[in-house]
Amino acid sequence: MNQFFKNLLLWLIVIATMVFLFNMFSQPQLPQEEVAFSDFIKAVEEGKVEEVTIQGNNIKGKFTDKREFKTFTPNDPTLIPLLREKGVKIVARPAEQSPWYMTVLISWFPMLLLIGLWIFFMRQMQTGGGRAMAFGKSRAKLLTEHEHKVTFKDVAGIDEAKEEVQEIIEFLRDPKKFTKLGGRIPKGVLLVGPPGTGKTLLAKAIAGEAGVPFFSISGSDFVEMFVGVGAARVRDLFIQGKKHAPCIIFIDELDAVGRHRGAGLGGGHDEREQTLNQLLVEMDGFDSSEGVIIIAATNRPDVLDPALLRPGRFDRQVVVPKPDVRGREEILKVHTRKTPLAPDVDLSILARGTPGFSGADLANLVNEAALIAARKGKDRVDMSDFEEAKDKVLMGTERRSLIISEEEKKNTAYHEAGHTLVAKLLPNADPVHKVSIIPRGMALGLTQQLPLDERHTYSKDYLLTNITVLLGGRAAEEVVLKHMTTGAGNDLERATEIARKMVCEWGMSERLGPVTFGKKEEQIFLGRELAQHKDYSEKTAVEIDMEIKRIVTDCYNKAKGLLLENIDLLHALAGKLLEKEVLDGAEIDRIISETKEKREVIN
Ligand code: ADP
Numbered sequence: 001m002n003q004f005f006k007n008l009l010l011w012l013i014v015i016a017t018m019v020f021l022f023n024m025f026s027q028p029q030l031p032q033e034e035v036a037f038s039d040f041i042k043a044v045e046e047g048k049v050e051e052v053t054i055q056g057n058n059i060k061g062k063f064t065d066k067r068e069f070k071t072f073t074p075n076d077p078t079l080i081p082l083l084r085e086k087g088v089k090i091v092a093r094p095a096e097q098s099p100w101y102m103t104v105l106i107s108w109f110p111m112l113l114l115i116g117l118w119i120f121f122m123r124q125m126q127t128g129g130g131r132a133m134a135f136g137k138s139r140a141k142l143l144t145e146h147e148h149k150v151t152f153k154d155v156a157g158i159d160e161a162k163e164e165v166q167e168i169i170e171f172l173r174d175p176k177k178f179t180k181l182g183g184r185i186p187k188g189v190l191l192v193g194p195p196g197t198g199k200t201l202l203a204k205a206i207a208g209e210a211g212v213p214f215f216s217i218s219g220s221d222f223v224e225m226f227v228g229v230g231a232a233r234v235r236d237l238f239i240q241g242k243k244h245a246p247c248i249i250f251i252d253e254l255d256a257v258g259r260h261r262g263a264g265l266g267g268g269h270d271e272r273e274q275t276l277n278q279l280l281v282e283m284d285g286f287d288s289s290e291g292v293i294i295i296a297a298t299n300r301p302d303v304l305d306p307a308l309l310r311p312g313r314f315d316r317q318v319v320v321p322k323p324d325v326r327g328r329e330e331i332l333k334v335h336t337r338k339t340p341l342a343p344d345v346d347l348s349i350l351a352r353g354t355p356g357f358s359g360a361d362l363a364n365l366v367n368e369a370a371l372i373a374a375r376k377g378k379d380r381v382d383m384s385d386f387e388e389a390k391d392k393v394l395m396g397t398e399r400r401s402l403i404i405s406e407e408e409k410k411n412t413a414y415h416e417a418g419h420t421l422v423a424k425l426l427p428n429a430d431p432v433h434k435v436s437i438i439p440r441g442m443a444l445g446l447t448q449q450l451p452l453d454e455r456h457t458y459s460k461d462y463l464l465t466n467i468t469v470l471l472g473g474r475a476a477e478e479v480v481l482k483h484m485t486t487g488a489g490n491d492l493e494r495a496t497e498i499a500r501k502m503v504c505e506w507g508m509s510e511r512l513g514p515v516t517f518g519k520k521e522e523q524i525f526l527g528r529e530l531a532q533h534k535d536y537s538e539k540t541a542v543e544i545d546m547e548i549k550r551i552v553t554d555c556y557n558k559a560k561g562l563l564l565e566n567i568d569l570l571h572a573l574a575g576k577l578l579e580k581e582v583l584d585g586a587e588i589d590r591i592i593s594e595t596k597e598k599r600e601v602i603n
């Protein structure tokens with residue numbers, strides 16, 4: 001039954017219900033005044049009634065003065081003789097019948113209601129469409145070797161992971177060669193890493209390189225409302241896999257089914273446990289010499305049931321990390337293969353400016369840049385398109401239409417110039433890439449610094465410099481405009497956070513010493529802090545607060561001092577920003593050196 005007919009039927013039921021109710025409550029129209037039966041008889045006896053129409057026990061009629069009336073009779077056998085005696089004209093009608101459609105409706109109504117409910121339930125169960133009855137079938141998608149072939153050339157920046165899976169490819173290409181020598185091939189490989197780093201892509205590439213079919217299914221597809229459905233799907237998936245061996249079965253989001261048993265909350269819990277058990281049974285029940293390899297992906301290996309990781313199951317783990325600078329450049333190269341690039345595009349600069357981007361983010365960046373270039377009618381994508389795309393991906397679209405008062409704009413210009421100048425004046429700050437006072441997302445302005453290379457550890461000096469640069473915005477507002485705005489709120493928050501980590505996590509405070517305070521539970525790979533346990537006294541808490549405050553205040557004073565000493569540079573930068581709205585690194589350098597020359601002329 002397709003969607004159209006289901007909708008049609010639903011509407012029919014709704015309309016039928018309305019007709020039914022309407023008829024229930026609206027009696028056929030009877031005009032006329034209603035009189036009591038006794039009054040009616042009296043009127044007849046007095047000869048005031050001219051004519052009556054009798055229908056069952058209802059009587060309508062006309063008085064001699066032409067007024068119409070109606071009444072209801074008990075079964076009074078003397079009525080007719082009386083009427084005849086008085087010479088009243090009598091019209092008799094058969095007792096009223098409900099119209100035919102009402103009869104049909106009344107007898108069919110419960111039936112229709114049932115059908116409606118049934119349709120409603122079917123929809124609920126299907127959760128998002130799909131086949132109604134194929135509950136127990138796995139929903140695995142099959143990708144055969146010919147369609148969308150992905151190879152290692154499409155996967156960049158994760159060379160170590162590629163190397164680790166090389167052996168599996170060799171095995172899939174020629175399973176017999178391996179088994180003859182008695183080698184044991186892993187049944188299951190678990191790809192572990194943050195979202196968007198190319199786990200699915202890598203699994204597909206393994207299939208592509210080996211030239212075998214690729215079945216993919218997501219862990220969340222197993223989780224259904226009915227107990228037993230997930231398990232049936234797992235069974236079906238393995239049957240299909242064995243039929244197509246050698247092949248790869250890829251299970252995305254393994255954590256959706258593979259969570260630690262007994263850790264679930266509330267409903268759907270038994271179902272998931274059954275599914276997981278079935279998965280374990282199936283994995284134990286076949287031999288990798290059959291040529292089926294299970295690859296699963298997750299970004300939460302910490303929540304997986306330990307049984308999944310035992311030998312003979314997912315005993316091989318391959319980490320797929322976020323790419324570093326070089327990796328990002330490689331990935332950008334892969335994704336710009338088919339994009340016509342202007343000569344000024346330098347992918348290494350782009351790679352440097354996108355720390356923390358995953359492969360999927362970079363693919364998105366290239367796509368956005370191409371869209372921006374197309375919208376501008378260009379036939380090649382140039383660096384400015386990439387810059388715009390990057391800002392869009394990072395901060396949201398420019399909001400040029402946002403109306404900003406002159407005063408606010410001036411404030412933003414000095415604020416951003418403050419960040420920029422402090423960064424320029426401090427020797428170990430990251431180079432300033434761009435500064436802008438075009439509102440974007442939630443921010444009114446933006447100073448972008450690009451680290452020269454990926455840093456994995458930070459020195460205390462570098463952290464203090466970062467705090468000072470963050471506070472440079474607020475300091476400039478105070479020095480020049482003599483007032484403070486709320487625009488610096490986010491800067492202050494970030495500065496305080498760095499200072500807190502310096503004291504509590506990295507033991508960088510002289511007063512408190514190299515001790516950490518407050519253990520954290522981190523979500524592995526997502527880097528999000530879930531909870532903090534307080535493991536220090538109230539007195540220590542006060543000291544920590546004081547120490548954080550001292551660090552932030554020192555940095556703030558340093559920023560203020562630097563700006564006061566170089567107030568001419570601050571005015572020059574802010575003035576130029578007000579005029580041009582965006583300055584790049586080279587322009588900033590030029591403004592600073594030109595203003596410094598003037599300084600020497602005056603002296
Ligand atoms: P995951 O499965 O880890 O969440 P995907 O494999 O689905 O990530 O990645 C999504 C998309 O991002 C891919 O289709 C690809 O276009 C791009 N991508 C991610 N990582 C890489 C990479 N290492 N090399 C090339 N492209 C990548």
Ligand code: ZN
Nearest residue numbers: 415473488491
């Ligand atoms: Zn700021």
